[in-house]
Amino acid sequence: MIFNLRNSIILFSLAVIVLMGSLTIYSVTSIDINYFLRFLLINIFVILIVALIFNQINLNRILSFGWILFLANILMVLSVEIFGNEINGSKRWLDFGFLSLQPSEFMKITFALFAIQYLRFYNFRFTRFRTLFLLGVLFLSAMPIIIQPDLGTGIVYILLGLMFLFICGAHRFYFIGMGVFGILLSPIIYSFGLTSYQKGRITSWFSSxxxxxxxxxxxxxxxxxxxxxFTGEGFLNSKQNEFNFLPEADTDFIFSIYAEQFGFLGVFLILLMLAGFIVLTTLLTMTEKRLTSDLSPYFIGTYCTLVIGFSFLLNILMVSGMIPVVGLPLPFFTKGGSSLLCFSIMLGLIFTSRGFLK
Amino acid sequence: MKDNKIHTYRTRTNILLTVFLIILFLVLGRFFYLQIIQGNELKALREQNINAFEYIYPKRGRILSRDGVVLAEDRKIFSLAVDIEQKPSEESIEILSTIFSDQIQLNDLKDLVSNSLRYRKSEIVIDKISQQDLAKYLVRGSDLRGFSVIEGYEREYNNHPSIFHVLGHMGYINNTDINYFSPKIDEYDSRLWRKVGKSGIERVYEKELQGQHGKKYFQRNARGDKRVTTDVDPFQEGQELYISIDFEAQKLAYELMNDRKGSVVVIDLSDFSIPVAISTPSISANDLRDISSLQYQDLLNDPSRPLFNRAFMGLYPPASTIKPLLTVFALNNGYTDWEETIFDDGFFRFEEEERVFNAWREGGHGLTDLRKALVESSNPFFMNLSIRYEKDLFVDFLKSSSFGSKLCEDCYPHQFSPLINDAWKYKNFGKELFKGDFINLGVGQGYMLTTPLHLSLISGILAKKGNYQLPFMVTKKDNMLNLAENLTDEDWSRLHQSLTDVIYSPNGTGFRINAGDLKLAGKSGTAQVVDINSREEYDEVRSNELLRDHAIFIGFAPYDNPKYSIAVIVENGESGGRVAGPIAKQVLEELLDDI
Structure with a gap:
């Protein structure tokens, strides 16, 4: 790893985001300082360990297991139906005793690994069959998530999967076609495909x-x-949290608590760090000199970077009332094992891509 | 690999980065809008979320008698309520039920607690704890998590039943009360009041007595619990009210009635305040406080009507006690003078209608002038006068004697003595007044009805030689009224002398009162409850107590410088002089002793 100015900025941005996330979790969940330290350490340790593991393993080795990981992940999602804990009327979690996991969170990674393995075999040349095959796999594998029911995660999974195919160079005809098709089909899906709970979330967004x-x-x-x-109420001074007016303050809505404590300046800082991290990391993978040989690290790196970036923005759009509530975690803020592990793995995959390595 | 392909990859990544940055700026704009532009409004909403207040019920003002006895006051009471934050444990519920075993059963307590927790409403489990039990509770306080002591007030009245009708009572507010108080009290917010004055002084002076709520500001969380008190505005206690009632005399008057039905009303002639106003039988206002609706029904159905305020509401024929007032009327209009005599043989023959009216004394009073007619209470004399009365003048005179109008703003409920005129008779009997009616009216029978309060006022009018004011208990009214301007001082002193002779001359109907040196002047009356035509009928009526005549006495003392006027009515007491008179004597003695 080279510590030039660019890499330092990337690491610094990431460090600020992780630190702020831990501080906010601490302010929401407990006034015990140990809890904060534990959370920060867990965050950093998980990120470092996962990154280190991925650093040590050749990306090619991981990719050769792509389809197995993907299949295993689908099976885990399905097993949630049988063994899972039910929360809010849907089963999403698998309880392992020491941590409970939401397997659907990992689908966005394993699908990418599987697709890369598949495409690499054909040197990333798309034919109509390969494109349709991958699209078919994407939509079919989204079904177990949607029937949990977890429409939000399912839709985001599909959108991210499409983004992955877009990055890998699938013909633009498919994206335009699917966009038109999706818009035309949305009223039918709304009428017949949604539960009342899901409809409620959507109608409430439009209702006054x-x-x-x-x-x-x-x-x-x-x-x-x-x-x-502008300047915020100050650290640990969120009254909305203190008096429990904000539901799910430690998961989906944690950014609102952050914004109350640190104000517009804090929001600006986080978005600046995020932009710095995402833009610089993407440019890094893009300007990789050895882009001409194996494209897999480039694809996986760019994809993971953008997934983190868009996940962040989607959650903030949700909490600020610009899109319906879909239950998306905020990377490195949301309290929850699956989310942390998932985004840590993505960081590992980003760092494995060659820009960071000599 | 071909360059154009790499170019495609770079373009696509750039597109996605551009989309990312556009959304990022959108988000930044949204947060600018929420935090900078709408920041203050949203912050205000947050404060509304968190900060709330509740009202502190004020302490109601005391009511005291003019001799300084506390008649009504708010007493602090303690109750135990479920603390929904701490949640009572099984153990503390059991301990509580043993401390208050005589007030609540374990199972009832458990139900109360679980309901309270379910609906998140702090239910009261033990109402009104005695000091002793409170001490027991406080000693075990540390073991008894999940309950909290709540302070409140309860109206406590002087237990003597004589005071109930004047003071009135409190009760839970209803629509009638809201309609009553809304126009009387500015910005009346009925939701703030649990109990209001239902009758008596409590109702008339609701505004003054009620006080003003305090406010307790607190912070609460989204579920409504976790309260942190931030500020307290203390309540304003209601005004203290002195009323004109003389408690000692009031008590005495009640006891002298000795469980008979009736009323005593005294007016202090120095200012026309009311020092005594009792109605018997009565109850203690405290008994009405915690009464069940069944017991309340019993009280309402009681034939002796203990809840009915006879003093201000009861209508009785004044009988002979109206004679002095009608003497004033007759002299004022020149219908008679002190010299005219008639021969009273015990009957009055009304030739126009060929009717004969019996007088009360067999054989009559013989040769009778106005003085004798008053002293010995001759009906034929006044009947003879009454056929001379002109209808309009008679009605006008009744009107200026406050018939048909409200006498006392402080008396609630209040009934005025009906003004007998054509309109009244037409309304009740479909006919106009005719001459024959005046014969009965002239001796205070027939349609003539007065309240004890009005009778006492009539006595006061006579004592003050026609100059009078309307009586009151709290608020003095400064409007002098005047009656009978044509009467000379000579007329008045002869009238006073006649009323003194009623008591002190051996022929007087009130001689048996033995008024001694009280200097009492007065007039007795015996009001027929049923019309009687013959002696035989009369004996039959006497055997049924409820059909016996009402005994009435009006008077004032001392006669040379009148200080108090009085009216006493003893229902079915038969003889005004012998039954009602002695009560008046003792009450006036008590009042005059004070001076």
Whole structure:
């Protein structure tokens, strides 16, 4: 790993995000300083260990297991149906005693690994059959997630999968076609494909009725954000959290608490760090000199970087009321093993891509 | 690998990066909007979320008698409520049920607690703890998590039943109360009040007595619990109210009634305040506080009507006690003078209608002038006068004697003595007044009805020689009224002398009162409950107590410088002079002793 200015900025940005995430989790969940340290250490350790493991393993070795990992992941998602814990009317979690995992979180990685393995075999040349095959696999593998039911994760999974195929160079006709098709089909999916819980989340977003509980959550989230003002209420001073007005403050809505404590300046800082991290990392993989030989690290690196970036933005769009509530975690902020592990693995894959390595 | 392919990859990555940055700037704009532009509004909403307040119920003002006895006051009471934050443990529920074993059963307590927790409402489990039990509770306080002591107030009245009708009572607010108080009290918020004055002084002076709520500001979380008190505005205690009732005299008057039905009303002639106003039988206002609806029904159905305020509401024929007032009317309009005499043979023959009216004394009073007619209470004399009355003048005179109008703003509920005129008779009997009616009216029978309060006022009017004010208990009214301007001082002193002779001359109907040196002047009356045509019928009526005549006495003392006027009515007491008079004597003695 080379510590030039660019790499230092990337690492610094990431460090700030992880630190802020840990501080916010600490402020939300407990006033015990040990808890914060533990969370920070766990965050850093998981990131470092996973990154180190991936650093040691040849990416080619990982990729050769691509389809097995993908298949295993699908089976785990399915097994949730049988063994999983039910929360909020849907089964998403597998309980391993020391940590409970949400296997659907990992699908976005394993699908990419599987697709890369498949495409690499054909030297990343898309034919109509290969494109349709991968699209078919993508949509079919999304089904177990959607029927959990976890429509949000399912849709995001599909969108990220499409993004992956876009990065790898599939013909633009498919994306345009699917865009048109999706728009035309959305009313039918809404009418017949959604449960009332899911419909509620969507209608509440368009409704102006303040009494709907989903709308209430969003309102409370906006109140948290707005209360932060320019400079914020200060660390540990989130009243919305103290008086429990914000539901799921330690998971999906954690950024609202962050915004209340650190204000617009804090939000600006985080977005600056995020932009710095995402843009510089992407440019790094793009300007890789050896782009001409094996493209796999480039694809996987770019993909993982953008997944982190878009996941971050989607969550913030959700908590600030710009898109319906879909239950997306905020990378390195959300308290939860699956999310942390998933994004740590992505960091590992990014660092394995060759820009960081001589 | 071909360059154009690599170019495609780079383009696509650049597209995605551009999309990412566009969304990022959108998000930044959204946060700018929420935090900078809408920041203050949203912060205000957050404060609304968190900060709430509740009202602190004020302490109601005390009511005291003019001799300084506390008649009503708010007493602090303690209750135990479920603390929904701490949640009572099984163990503390059991301990509590043993401490208060006589007030609540273990199972009831468990139900109360579980309901309270389910609906997140801090239910009261033990109402009104005695000091002793409170001490027991506080000693075990540390073992008894999950309950909290709540302070409150309860109206406590002087237990003597004489005071109930004047003070009135408190009760839970209903729509009638809201309609009553809304126009009387500015910005009346009925939701703030649990109990309000239902009758008596409590109702008339609700505004003054009620006080003002305090406010307790606190912070709460989204579920409504986790309260942190931030600020307290203390309540304003209601005004203290002195009323004109003389408690000692009031008590005495009640006891002298000795469980008979009736009423005593005294007016202090120095300012026309009311020092005594009792209605018997009565109850203690405290008994009405915690009464069940069944017991309340029993009280309402009690034939002796203990809840009915006879003093201000009861309508009785004044009988002979109206004669002095009608003397004033007759002299004022020149219908008679002190010299005119008639021969009273015990009957009055009304020739126009060929009717004969019996008088109360067999054989009559013989040759009778106005003085004798008053002293010995001759009905034929006043009947003879009454056929001379002109209808309009008679009605006007009744009107200026406060018939048909409200007498006392502080008396609630209040009934005025009906003004007998054509309209009244037409409404009740479909006919106009005719001459024959005046014969009965002239001796205070027939349609003539007065309240004890009005009778006492009539007595006061006579004592003050026609100059009078409307009586009151709290708020003095400064409007002098005047009656009978044509009467000379000579007329008045002869009238006073006649009323003194009622008591002190051996022929007087009130001689048996033995008024001694009280200097009492007065007039007795015996009001028929049923119309009687013959002696035989009369004996039959006497055997049924409820059909016996009402005994009435009005008077004032001392006669040379009147300080108090009084009216006493003893239902079915038969003889005004012998039954009602002695009560008046003792009450006036008590009041005059004080001076």
């Amino acid at each position: 009725d303040q009494d709907l509980s989903e709308k209430w959550n969003i309102l409370q989230s906006e109140i948290s954000i707005g209360s932060g003002g």
